[in-house]
Amino acid sequence: MNRRADLLRTLAARFAAAGLDTPEREARALLRAALGLSDLDLVARDDVAVADDDAARLESLATRRASGEPLARLTGHREFWSLDFALAPDTLVPRPDTETLIEAGLEAFPDHTRALRILDLGTGSGAILAALLSEYPAAWGLGVDLSEGAARQARANLERLGLADRAAILVGAWDAGISGRFDLVVSNPPYIASTDIPTLEVEVRTHDPLLALDGGADGLDAYRAITAALPRLLAPGGRAILELGIGQETDVVALLAASGVPADGPARRDLGDVARAIVTAPA
Template identity: 45%
Template sequence: MRAAFRAAALSTPDLDARVLTAHATDREPNEVVLKGEEPVGERMRECALSLANDRLAGKPVARILGRKEFWGLTFTLSDETLEPRPDTELLVEQVLECCGDRSAELTILDIGTGSGAIAVSLLHELPRAIAIGTDLSQGALLAARANACRNGVGERFFPVACDGHSAISGDFDFLVSNPPYIRSMDITTLDVGVRQHDPVLALDGGADGLAAYRSIARDSRHLLRRGGYVFFEIGYDQAAEVAAISVESGYENISVFQDLAGHDRVIRGFRAT
């Protein structure tokens, strides 16, 4: 498997081979290294071959396994959810930076919750917070609900089926969103693992990639209490435009945060009045 992955120039061939072999042989990844010479049965060999073929066809490892680690938690994936990515952990970090007392009773609105990765991770760190997660996709909401329960915060996570925040009212402390932000014309240029396996609904941000930001920012300010914050994940080249949209929508003290690669990744806005 490893040799085939190397020959195919996969970005992490050794790691992929180890993880998939572990899955096929019902072992932990480190056991694959320590017990790699031990014989396995025909069923396990066939399973490993099938997994390898899926990976060589461009299917991401997380999609093959049906789960992904994020913020130290495990999230089940479905066809209707994005695969949570490490860059999104920056948004979680920045929300927590603004929390002050993490034991406070806080309210969070996660627009386009998908797998629930952002909301569930925040609830895991904020023991008295509650979160509403909205999504157009029923399949995504079922996955988010299952992930909340799996990670011990199910009683504080409330999925709502709606377009954006159209069915929501209230005064939230935090509004968070990782909306679709890829320009429509760029969808076909994405990596095959994203293009073929992430839902287009969660990728396509319209002609300029900014449609969801306009919709959310324009109509969401009234959902935040005075002193509340809005957080958006953004594309690496969208900071100036999303910042302008946020200011036009009445948000103040706009801040931009960079990911580990130095790319603009998260924007924060503040409702002062």
């Protein structure tokens, strides 16, 4: 039998050879997930033997990770805003850059006791909506996604996080069929130009759903639909926060201005100093 420490070294070496950026961290994360271990188990009990069937399962997962399948797809889970989200093939893997939207929302609405009405367009796994509901305990939210599979996963995540009684998930195209107005409209829409999809990293182009990536010929189709809908969706004083792709700030600001819902200033930047979240002025 292999010891945990031996497997950890083997995995790290394999991931390094495959060109992964943080092979030791990825090896540790995969070993934890595959064997149901804690960090303490790996440090204090690294000499424990691993059963042959567990080692075989770990080998299979390692092969998939080395070939470019994201770790979150292998484990079926991803943390976002310190919450755990289950994934489905129909949902994007939530990324740390998107937490910039949550930070911008907290800045726009500093009173956490407000009974906000929140609309999340293209909700995916429900990560943005759930994160905001966790910060505003009196808020109610509606998530919309074109994918039935994504909507189903978002409902399951909200239920598991104890937020389902303050949320609803609908299947639909952006604002179609939505009535009423909202204090906060958020979206991480598909924003990759169609011709750029083949150039994306294998983790994205092969394992993320195309529906959540493809933003049309210039990457702006979803923004056109969303910005056109904002005047009827936003309540008085309401704000919209949209995630941006690299280099899209100028175009999206122009679309917002044309819709009569201007940006409140420069986009909020993520940890990589990319203009990531554009926020509208109060409606």
